[in-house]
Each structure stands twice: as C-alpha cells, then as structure tokens.
Amino acid sequence: MAKRIEISGLNAYYGKTRAIEDISMTVEPRSVTAFIGPSGCGKSTLLRTLNRMHEVIPGARVEGKVLLDDLNLYGSEVDPVAVRRAIGMVFQRPNPFPTMSIFDNVAAGLKLNGVRGRGRLGEIVEKSLRGANLWNEVKDRLNRPGAGLSGGQQQRLCIARAIAVEPQVLLMDEPCSALDPISTLAIEDLIASLKDKYTIVIVTHNMQQAARVSDTTGFFNLAAQGQPGRLVEIDDTNKIFTNPTEKATEDYITGRFG
Amino acid sequence: MTSDTLEQGATGALGGRGRRLGTGRMGDRLFGISTRGSAIVLLLIIAAIAVFLIAKAVPALKADKANFLTSQEWNPDAAEPRFGILQLAFGTLMSSLMALIIATPVAIGIALFIAFYSPRRLASGLGYVVDLLAAVPSVVYGLWGLQFFVPKMASVANFLHDDFGWIPLFGGDSVGGQSLLTAAVVLAIMILPIISSISREVFLQVPQANVEAALALGATRWEVIRMAVLPFGRSGMVSAAMLGLGRALGETIAVAMVLSTAAGISLHILRPGGNTFAANIANTFGMAGNMGRGALIASGLVLFVITLIVNMLARAIVARRKEFV
Ligand SMILES: Nc1ncnc2c1ncn2[C@@H]1O[C@H](COP(=O)(O)OP(=O)(O)OP(=O)(O)O)[C@@H](O)[C@H]1O
Numbered sequence: 045m046a047k048r049i050e051i052s053g054l055n056a057y058y059g060k061t062r063a064i065e066d067i068s069m070t071v072e073p074r075s076v077t078a079f080i081g082p083s084g085c086g087k088s089t090l091l092r093t094l095n096r097m098h099e100v101i102p103g104a105r106v107e108g109k110v111l112l113d114d115l116n117l118y119g120s121e122v123d124p125v126a127v128r129r130a131i132g133m134v135f136q137r138p139n140p141f142p143t144m145s146i147f148d149n150v151a152a153g154l155k156l157n158g159v160r161g162r163g164r165l166g167e168i169v170e171k172s173l174r175g176a177n178l179w180n181e182v183k184d185r186l187n188r189p190g191a192g193l194s195g196g197q198q199q200r201l202c203i204a205r206a207i208a209v210e211p212q213v214l215l216m217d218e219p220c221s222a223l224d225p226i227s228t229l230a231i232e233d234l235i236a237s238l239k240d241k242y243t244i245v246i247v248t249h250n251m252q253q254a255a256r257v258s259d260t261t262g263f264f265n266l267a268a269q270g271q272p273g274r275l276v277e278i279d280d281t282n283k284i285f286t287n288p289t290e291k292a293t294e295d296y297i298t299g300r301f302g
Numbered sequence: 303m304t305s306d307t308l309e310q311g312a313t314g315a316l317g318g319r320g321r322r323l324g325t326g327r328m329g330d331r332l333f334g335i336s337t338r339g340s341a342i343v344l345l346l347i348i349a350a351i352a353v354f355l356i357a358k359a360v361p362a363l364k365a366d367k368a369n370f371l372t373s374q375e376w377n378p379d380a381a382e383p384r385f386g387i388l389q390l391a392f393g394t395l396m397s398s399l400m401a402l403i404i405a406t407p408v409a410i411g412i413a414l415f416i417a418f419y420s421p422r423r424l425a426s427g428l429g430y431v432v433d434l435l436a437a438v439p440s441v442v443y444g445l446w447g448l449q450f451f452v453p454k455m456a457s458v459a460n461f462l463h464d465d466f467g468w469i470p471l472f473g474g475d476s477v478g479g480q481s482l483l484t485a486a487v488v489l490a491i492m493i494l495p496i497i498s499s500i501s502r503e504v505f506l507q508v509p510q511a512n513v514e515a516a517l518a519l520g521a522t523r524w525e526v527i528r529m530a531v532l533p534f535g536r537s538g539m540v541s542a543a544m545l546g547l548g549r550a551l552g553e554t555i556a557v558a559m560v561l562s563t564a565a566g567i568s569l570h571i572l573r574p575g576g577n578t579f580a581a582n583i584a585n586t587f588g589m590a591g592n593m594g595r596g597a598l599i600a601s602g603l604v605l606f607v608i609t610l611i612v613n614m615l616a617r618a619i620v621a622r623r624k625e626f627v
C-alpha cells in the first residue's frame with residue numbers, strides 16, 4: 045500500500061513567480077516526514093505538488109518530476125484525478141462538507157470510488173472513524189451534520205474521510221494549527237498509529253510536534269525575501285534537532301531565526 | 303506596574319467607549335425613528351391598497367351568480383353576472399409551471415457553465431449577456447413572441463401533434479402556435495436570466511475549501527459540482543426558481559400578446575387558447591364595466607394569494623434543510 049515518493053528538480057510557479065526552486069528529496073514509505081520552515085517558504089506549495097493540487101489554482105504550474113514508486117505523477121499519461129484518489133490530503137483548516145452528515149462526509153471518497161451499499165459503506169465508515177479516533181464520540185449521531193462537530197472533531201473527521209479510501213500516501217498541511225492541545229495530542233497519536241500503513245508527509249510550524257511525530261525532517265528556507273523557497277537540508281529528525289549540518293537549520297530550530 | 307497599565311488601559315477604554323456611546327445615541331435614535339417611520343408608512347400603503355381592492359371586489363363577488371372559485375365562465379357585465387376563476391387559475395399555474403420546468407435546468411446549466419467550465423474571459427461576457435436579457439422589457443418579449451415565435455411554434459406544434467399525439471399532453475383536436483405551450487416557452491425565456499444570475503451568484507459563494515476538499519478526494523469537475531456545489535447552492539437555487547415562478551405567475555403583457563385567449567380548461571397544451579389572471583386583466587380591464595372591474599380585481603386578489611403561497615412554499619423548502627447549510 046504505502047509507496048515511496050521521489051522528488052527531483054521540482055519547481056512550482058504561481059503565474060510568473062516561482063514559489064519553490066529545484067527541490068529534490070525522497071520520502072520513505074511507512075514513515076512520517078515533516079516539513080518545517082518559516083512562513084512563505086513554500087511548504088504548502090510543495091505538499092500540494094505531491095497530489096497535483098497545486099495546478100488547480102489558476103495560473104499555477106509545476107516543472108520537474110515526482111515519482112510514486114516508479115510512476116511519474118507528472119507524466120503526460122497520468123490523470124490528476126487518479127493521483128488525488130491515491131494520495132489523501134488533510135488541510136490546515138478542517139473542511140468537512142457542510143451539507144453532509146458525518147456518515148456521508150466519511151463516505152464521500154468511497155462513493156467516488158464506486159463503493160455502494162449502506163452495509164459495505166457502513167463498515168468502512170466505522171473502521172475509518174475508529175482509525176481517526178473519533179468513533180466513540182460520534183457513533184450515536186452519524187446522521188447529524190459534520191459541521192456541527194468541534195474544530196478538533198472536524199479535523200479528525202477530515203482525517204477519517206482521507207483514510208477511508210486507503211490512500212497510498214497521506215499529506216497533512218498543519219493539521220493541528222487550529223486545535224487545542226488535547227485534540228493535537230489525539231491527532232499526533234493518530235499519526236503515529238497510521239504510520240505503519242501509510243506514507244505520511246506533514247507540514248508543521250510546531251518544532252516539538254515535528255520532533256515528536258516524524259522520522260525524517262526537511263527544513264525549507266528562503267534565500268532572501270521575494271526569492272523562491274528551497275530545501276536547506278533533510279535528515280533523520282533526531283539529527284536535525286540535535287546536530288544539524290547547516291547553520292541556518294540550527295538557527296531556525298533554536299529560535300535564532302531572522 | 304503591569305496592573306497599573308492594565309487599570310489605565312481599562313479606564314481609558316471605558317472613557318472612550320462612554321463618549322462613543324454618548325455621540326452614538328443621537329444617531330441611533332434618528333436612525334431608529336426613520337426606519338420605524340418607513341416601516342409604518344410601508345404598512346399603511348399596503349393596508350390602503352388591500353382596503354381599496356377588497357372594497358372594489360366585494361360588491362362584484364356578492365353579485366356573482368356563479369361559483370367564483372369553480373366556475374369557468376367570465377361574464378361579469380351581463381345582466382345576471384356569472385364569473386369564476388378556475389380557468390384563469392389553471393392557465394396561470396399551467397403556463398408558469400411549464401415555464402419553470404423548461405427554464406430551471408437550462409438556467410442552472412448556464413450558471414454552472416459560467417461559474418466552472420468557461421474560460422474566465424468568456425465567463426464575464428456571458429454573465430453580462432445573461433444580465434442584459436433580464437433587462438429586456440416584457441413588451442419586447444411579447445412582440446418577438448407574437449411576430450417571430452408563434453409561427454415557428456405552429457410547426458413545432460404540428461410536428462409534436464402528428465408524431466407524439468399519443469402523449470395526452472400533445473393530443474387534442476386542433477393545435478396551433480398561440481397555445482399555452484408557446485406562452486410557457488416565452489415565459490421560460492423571460493425568467494431564465496433571473497434564475498441563472500442568482501444561481502451563478504450562489505455558486506460563486508461556495509467556499510473554496512469545500513471545492514478543494516472534493517478535488518483532493520479525487521473528484522472530477524462534475525463530481526465536485528455534485529458533492530460541494532449543488533448541495534451548498536440548493537436553497538439558493540430554490541429561491542432563484544421561486545423568484546422566476548413569481549415573475550411568470552404575474553407576467554402580463556407578453557402572455558396577453560402571445561395567447562389567443564379562449565375559454566375552457568384543457569390539458570392539451572398545444573391547443574390555441576387558455577388564459578391567465580394577468581392576461582385576462584390586461585385584455586379586458588379597459589372595456590369592463592363597474593361589475594367587470596370588481597370581478598377582475600377579485601381575480602387579482604386570488605393571484606396575489608397564489609403568489610403568496612408559492613413564496614411560503616419556497617421558504618418551507620429552504621428551511622427544511624437549513625440545519626445542513
Ligand atoms: N494562491 C497563490 N497565489 C499566488 N501566490 C501564492 C499562492 N499561494 C502561495 N503563494 C506564494 O507562494 C509562496 C509559498 O507559499 P506557501 O503557502 O507554500 O508557504 P508556506 O511555507 O506554506 O507558508 P505558511 O507556513 O505560512 O503556510 C509564498 O510567497 C506565497 O505568497
């Protein structure tokens with residue numbers, strides 16, 4: 045299920061401005077990779093190139109290669125819709141469908157994939173909600189609107205929605221930034237438990253979180269204001285947080301940034 | 303030191319607020335008086351209209367020798383007045399509903415195309431054209447309908463009658479261009495812009511976050527529309543359709559010009575004839591006597607009640623799923 049991602053020579057543009065420049069790196073399967081770096085250095089942009097969500101923004105385009113195992117996601121024969129079905133995404137702000145019940149939110153991706161029948165759907169919905177640590181809180185109100193949950197519950201609902209289709213990779217863009225510490229811990233536990241099935245990439249501004257949940261950490265930075273973001277270094281999380289190679293990384297993680 | 307600054311800040315803020323409130327109160331009062339005043343004036347105007355209409359209608363209703371609700375006759379100025387609205391109600395509802403059925407899917411299709419499919423430059427041009435259509439006066443639609451469309455519809459009617467006559471709607475003895483169906487198509491064209499432009503506004507308000515959520519699940523463009531756009535826009539589309547229906551129900555001059563009004567109720571929508579409240583008023587008010595005018599006003603009140611019910615139904619539909627929107 046889980047697959048390796050290999051990024052090489054990747055540039056992403058918004059219109060004429062280049063947001064990230066010449067990124068090359070590998071994301072190992074069944075591990076958590078964290079992207080850290082100052083605001084605006086292109087972490088979200090890079091994450092969105094990995095499931096071809098970048099190009100849905102008018103004028104946005106990508107150069108370079110992203111290999112999912114052996115398949116180039118930017119190959120001419122590849123359908124972006126199929127890529128997005130294989131690679132799940134959780135956004136910074138919880139975005140359940142406001143018009144759907146909790147059940148239908150989780151089932152949304154399944155229905156797209158042609159899973160039919162309330163019984164079959166029900167099984168997977170339960171499994172996904174359990175997987176997202178939300179089952180006990182919502183099992184009695186599956187037909188209530190998903191938007192009626194708390195922020196932390198909504199985010200876990202979005203995670204359940206993403207894992208329901210058993211994606212090969214799970215991308216998370218600051219999934220805890222709108223949450224309280226307890227919900228944050230719940231989601232971190234969840235990430236740890238999802239690790240043995242999925243390849244996970246997480247963007248975070250929280251150093252402790254990156255240190256707690258990730259195996260590998262990539263640090264991104266801008267050469268200067270207005271320049272595109274680059275990958276400064278990527279290594280074992282332990283190494284990055286104790287003994288980084290680059291001075292810029294050390295400055296950033298010790299808070300002496302800027 | 304911190305508590306000092308805090309207190310200072312607090313009193314400063316309070317002082318500022320107090321002064322604000324002081325100056326604001328005068329403006330508040332003026333604003334309150336003027337809004338209340340206009341609300342009262344509005345209510346008075348409505349009440350005056352209602353009193354006038356009812357006062358005119360009641361004597362005619364009293365003199366009516368036929369049943370006002372179930373009779374199909376319309377002879378209010380005869381020595382023994384006999385008139386009823388059944389035929390008018392039928393023609394009005396039938397033509398408006400057909401117009402709605404024709405116009406809504408097309409209008410929503412146009413709105414979806416403008417909002418999601420067309421290139422951006424084309425989209426703004428198309429939106430402009432649709433808005434322009436809404437500004438065409440109805441008498442122009444009436445002229446166009448009568449001069450251009452009725453002859454065309456006559457051959458369409460013949461075709462439908464000959465090849466699909468076994469469908470009861472298209473059956474009947476005589477078919478022609480000046481039928482309820484023609485009126486409905488003209489009405490549909492007239493209400494299309496308003497349904498379309500309101501739907502488009504609603505679609506453009508769908509949160510980008512929901513669209514992206516659907517895309518990230520691997521939805522195609524049509525699936526995005528089905529998952530995130532249409533459910534979100536449902537109440538807006540219902541409102542749009544109801545506004546269109548309201549306009550169709552009350553439309554006067556275009557229908558009066560297109561229909562060759564004739565008595566009788568028939569489900570054969572290709573048959574020349576049919577009549578509506580508004581067209582009947584427009585066609586006969588000028589020549590009507592005292593009793594006739596009272597009768598027409600009474601029929602106008604019924605149209606008003608029907609429009610009111612349509613609006614209430616629309617609100618009920620919108621409210622039913624409010625929890626989810
Ligand atoms: N939709 C957009 N249109 C144009 N430019 C954009 C868009 N989104 C992001 N950018 C630009 O691309 C650059 C990288 O943005 P990105 O959102 O990837 O940064 P980030 O590292 O995720 O920042 P943050 O930590 O604040 O989320 C920024 O300079 C930003 O202004």
Ligand SMILES: [Mg+2]
Nearest residue numbers: 087088089217
């Ligand atoms: Mg970001």
